[in-house]
Amino acid sequence: GAVVSQHPSWVICKSGTSVKIECRSLDFQATTMFWYRQFPKQSLMLMATSNEGSKATYEQGVEKDKFLINHASLTLSTLTVTSAHPEDSSFYICSARGPEQGAYEQYFGPGTRLTVT
Amino acid sequence: AQSVAQPEDQVNVAEGNPLTVKCTYSVSGNPYLFWYVQYPNRGLQFLLKYITGDNLVKGSYGFEAEFNKSQTSFHLKKPSALVSDSALYFCAVRDIGTDKLIFGTGTRLQVFP
Numbered sequence: 568g569a570v571v572s573q574h575p576s577w578v579i580c581k582s583g584t585s586v587k588i589e590c591r592s593l594d595f596q597a598t599t600m601f602w603y604r605q606f607p608k609q610s611l612m613l614m615a616t617s618n619e620g621s622k623a624t625y626e627q628g629v630e631k632d633k634f635l636i637n638h639a640s641l642t643l644s645t646l647t648v649t650s651a652h653p654e655d656s657s658f659y660i661c662s663a664r665g666p667e668q669g670a671y672e673q674y675f676g677p678g679t680r681l682t683v684t
Numbered sequence: 685a686q687s688v689a690q691p692e693d694q695v696n697v698a699e700g701n702p703l704t705v706k707c708t709y710s711v712s713g714n715p716y717l718f719w720y721v722q723y724p725n726r727g728l729q730f731l732l733k734y735i736t737g738d739n740l741v742k743g744s745y746g747f748e749a750e751f752n753k754s755q756t757s758f759h760l761k762k763p764s765a766l767v768s769d770s771a772l773y774f775c776a777v778r779d780i781g782t783d784k785l786i787f788g789t790g791t792r793l794q795v796f797p
Contacts, residue, residue, distance in 0.1 A: 608790075610774065610788065610789045610790050613785075616784065658725075660727050662727075662728075675720070675728040677726050678727045
């Protein structure tokens with residue numbers, strides 16, 4: 568149980584285009600989802616927290632107009648990187664938590680590697 | 685503010701030997717501590733957590749961690765390392781105020797045959 572999927576697992580896009588990454592909780596209702604960014608050989612940096620049906624809360628320094636997060640249902644959250652630039656290339660990881668999991672655990676997706684050329 | 689520190693960037697150990705990956709924490713109040721493992725190009729997998737109770741926590745894949753309040757540590761251990769344990773390990777603490785997970789910088793474990 569508690570499986571989180573991400574799609575796509577990797578994507579290459581041209582500079583200036585937008586790309587959408589999906590995060591799904593497959594067997595539980597995710598009332599809260601988190602989006603992280605991980606640079607090579609570095610830790611995870613929280614980008615934003617989204618609660619189903621509410622606007623996402625962004626961490627300081629994260630451009631909300633560039634990284635659009637939508638959490639429209641209890642099983643799906645999307646991250647759209649708008650007008651992507653090479654510096655947006657990174658590994659993006661989502662995690663999810665639901666009422667069954669209690670307040671202590673998050674379950675992580677496998678990640679999406681974005682390369683902007 | 686809550687934080688965790690992983691003092692070692694890399695730990696090398698021979699297969700069959702015991703391993704320890706270190707983590708220290710700084711929190712106000714009772715800590716909620718976690719260990720995750722990340723394999724190349726993959727997301728994080730949950731290993732174990734400490735919320736309350738026994739100081740020795742047993743987790744997945746034969747890993748365990750010892751909560752030491754006096755030393756503010758939560759070291760990850762395994763009695764006998766496997767080559768397949770080679771991965772990146774993250775210690776994390778839950779920030780009670782914001783309900784977020786705060787990760788350490790990660791420790792790369794390399795197990796040599």
